Amino acid sequence: MSTSSRPDVVHRRGKDTVKSWPLADRIAYYACWAVGIGLCLVAASLILFMLNKGLQYVSLDLIFSNPAVGSDQSQTGGFLAPLLGTFILTLLGTIIAIPLGVGTAVWIVEYGRPARLARAVESGIEVVAGTPSIVLGIFGLLLFSNGIFAFMSFRALGGAVGGRSFLTAGVMMSFIALPLIFTSTREALQQVPAQVREASYALGKTKWSTIRKVLIPTARPGILTGTALGMGRIAGDTAIVVILLGATMQIEKVGSAPLVSTLRGSGSTLTSYVYNNSPAGEGNAPQKAYAAAFVLLLLVLALNFGIDLLSRRTKKEIV
Amino acid sequence: MNSPTPLPPIKRIDPSRAPKVVDPRHDSLGAADAIAAAVAPGSSERVERMRIDDLSIAYGTKPAVRNVTLPVREGEVLALIGPSGCGKTTLLRSLNRLTELTDTAVATGSITLDGQNIHALEATDLRRRVSMVFQQPNPFPMSIFENVAYAIREQAARRPSKSTLAPLVREALEDAGLWDEVGDNLDHPALRLSGGQQQRLCIARALASKPDVLLMDEPCSALDPKSTEIIEELITRLREKVAIVIVTHNLQQAHRVGDNVAFMYLGELVEYGTVDQVFNAPRAERTQDYVGGVFG
Numbered sequence: 134m135s136t137s138s139r140p141d142v143v144h145r146r147g148k149d150t151v152k153s154w155p156l157a158d159r160i161a162y163y164a165c166w167a168v169g170i171g172l173c174l175v176a177a178s179l180i181l182f183m184l185n186k187g188l189q190y191v192s193l194d195l196i197f198s199n200p201a202v203g204s205d206q207s208q209t210g211g212f213l214a215p216l217l218g219t220f221i222l223t224l225l226g227t228i229i230a231i232p233l234g235v236g237t238a239v240w241i242v243e244y245g246r247p248a249r250l251a252r253a254v255e256s257g258i259e260v261v262a263g264t265p266s267i268v269l270g271i272f273g274l275l276l277f278s279n280g281i282f283a284f285m286s287f288r289a290l291g292g293a294v295g296g297r298s299f300l301t302a303g304v305m306m307s308f309i310a311l312p313l314i315f316t317s318t319r320e321a322l323q324q325v326p327a328q329v330r331e332a333s334y335a336l337g338k339t340k341w342s343t344i345r346k347v348l349i350p351t352a353r354p355g356i357l358t359g360t361a362l363g364m365g366r367i368a369g370d371t372a373i374v375v376i377l378l379g380a381t382m383q384i385e386k387v388g389s390a391p392l393v394s395t396l397r398g399s400g401s402t403l404t405s406y407v408y409n410n411s412p413a414g415e416g417n418a419p420q421k422a423y424a425a426a427f428v429l430l431l432l433v434l435a436l437n438f439g440i441d442l443l444s445r446r447t448k449k450e451i452v
Numbered sequence: 453m454n455s456p457t458p459l460p461p462i463k464r465i466d467p468s469r470a471p472k473v474v475d476p477r478h479d480s481l482g483a484a485d486a487i488a489a490a491v492a493p494g495s496s497e498r499v500e501r502m503r504i505d506d507l508s509i510a511y512g513t514k515p516a517v518r519n520v521t522l523p524v525r526e527g528e529v530l531a532l533i534g535p536s537g538c539g540k541t542t543l544l545r546s547l548n549r550l551t552e553l554t555d556t557a558v559a560t561g562s563i564t565l566d567g568q569n570i571h572a573l574e575a576t577d578l579r580r581r582v583s584m585v586f587q588q589p590n591p592f593p594m595s596i597f598e599n600v601a602y603a604i605r606e607q608a609a610r611r612p613s614k615s616t617l618a619p620l621v622r623e624a625l626e627d628a629g630l631w632d633e634v635g636d637n638l639d640h641p642a643l644r645l646s647g648g649q650q651q652r653l654c655i656a657r658a659l660a661s662k663p664d665v666l667l668m669d670e671p672c673s674a675l676d677p678k679s680t681e682i683i684e685e686l687i688t689r690l691r692e693k694v695a696i697v698i699v700t701h702n703l704q705q706a707h708r709v710g711d712n713v714a715f716m717y718l719g720e721l722v723e724y725g726t727v728d729q730v731f732n733a734p735r736a737e738r739t740q741d742y743v744g745g746v747f748g
């Protein structure tokens with residue numbers, strides 16, 4: 134209305150250009166841009182650097198051969214065992230964490246009573262989320278060295294329980310993923326409108342069947358996102374591996390039962406392998422450390438990408 | 453920078469148009485007996501499916517429905533009308549015990565379905581026999597097929613196979629007049645349908661369990677005129693299969709689809725009778741004020 138009475142501004146189209154903003158807004162605006170681009174640069178250089186180093190040293194031979202004992206680490210063996218270790222541990226931790234995380238979130242959102250207990254549970258999960266993984270590791274070692282947990286790891290000659298195994302490490306790893314799965318599931322459930330629950334009850338469905346058939350499927354994209362984040366964190370954790378898995382070069386089985394022997398045994402993962410072979414560790418084979426780090430990065434990126442795709446596809450199925 | 457635009461004039465409520473707040477008890481004194489006779493059992497030869505008897509519902513200490521007595525008969529559409537907040541939704545939701553989901557709601561009086569107190573039934577069974585369509589279309593975030601199939605699947609029994617479900621799903625969608633539009637795309641997400649189609653899907657879902665009574669809470673208030681028309685035709689058609697109770701704010705709609713009309717005011721039943729009687733010769737003064745002039 135007012136522009137038509139002022140011929141000098143008639144032809145200006147977008148009125149809200151950055152140039153018209155107050156100085157402080159403009160500074161903040163460009164600062165945000167700079168930070169965003171900066172982060173992209175960091176991400177890009179990280180990937181490029183790892184790509185460069187990784188491609189230089191990585192080889193199929195390295196991936197598909199086991200670590201070997203030798204005076205010169207740079208000459209002998211690959212990292213098949215740590216790679217498998219990463220898979221086993223991530224899978225184990227996730228398998229334990231999903232039902233716990235999803236279950237707790239369902240309970241909090243759909244029941245949440247008594248309210249005090251619900252609040253206590255949420256605080257408890259926050260504490261777990263904030264606990265450094267090395268503390269979880271030490272705590273786990275203390276816990277699983279108890280006699281009653283002997284079935285989870287191994288018993289040394291003197292009768293002392295080792296407490297170190299895929300199982301014990303997996304349990305503690307699940308505590309890393311659990312808060313992430315819990316939080317994203319809770320958020321997803323809270324976003325389901327009350328009308329949807331009501332619609333289900335109005336069809337004569339029980340609360341349980343509403344949760345199983347309507348709410349969890351609806352929350353699935355959220356659950357998947359949390360799971361992906363959790364898996365990434367497990368795959369990337371070193372402290373628990375060093376303390377609770379033993380970081381042995383090979384997977385060392387306990388007993389002879391097919392799967393159980395591996396789960397009760399100790400081993401290593403890519404993270405501990407990288408650490409041990411980096412100049413900081415003892416192996417002193419930085420090339421292998423780079424190669425393993427590269428593979429680890431690829432794995433985690435692929436995981437995120439894959440889950441993202443999956444959750445987008447599930448979303449497409451329902452909306 | 454901009455030249456100041458003149459403020460819109462402040463709207464003041466014309467006193468003559470302000471709503472009259474009259475205690476309905478005084479208002480309907482003269483009509484009370486006639487209405488009591490109309491809602492009494494045996495006042496119609498049609499089969500009575502549900503009977504609401506002296507029902508009162510309060511949220512905490514705040515009454516929402518007061519001493520309402522109403523019959524729900526087979527082959528009839530009962531239209532519930534009344535100003536906002538008069539307890540229509542509350543009354544409707546008590547018929548399939550959805551009010552129980554609200555912790556503060558307390559009910560006294562009785563409701564029967566085919567002579568049996570609804571509290572003697574399992575809530576899940578009751579809700580399959582007295583199903584409900586809500587004001588906002590609320591399909592589940594699943595495929596069209598799954599939306600209807602979910603309503604059919606029994607809780608405990610083993611999962612019926614898709615091939616046993618398919619004809620039932622089709623039948624429900626046909627009943628709701630949606631089959632022709634979605635029959636080829638049963639695996640599409642229900643949320644991608646238009647609002648009117650979503651609401652018909654909700655009707656199909658509610659019909660899938662072959663209910664005795666269908667409750668509809670302002671089913672067209674979120675829809676465009678065309679969809680509204682389709683759903684009104686549907687209601688008229690469904691009347692033969694199932695007793696319908698519909699809440700509506702739209703008096704013309706009540707007139708078009710209703711057989712009997714119940715007018716509620718401040719939680720009380722002020723008027724009950726056939727459409728013609730309520731709209732053309734209302735017994736209570738309150739009803740005259742409310743429906744008066746609509747069909748002038």
Ligand SMILES: Nc1ncnc2c1ncn2[C@@H]1O[C@H](COP(=O)(O)OP(=O)(O)OP(=O)(O)O)[C@@H](O)[C@H]1O
Nearest residue numbers: 511515516535536537538539540541542543554556
């Ligand atoms: N969940 C609830 N908790 C407390 N009070 C409620 C609740 N639901 C409804 N009420 C109150 O009960 C009264 C009747 O509400 P109800 O929703 O039944 O009215 P209505 O006739 O359906 O109104 P509308 O035409 O606006 O939908 C209102 O005063 C309302 O504020």
Ligand SMILES: [Mg+2]
Nearest residue numbers: 540541542669
């Ligand atoms: Mg209402």
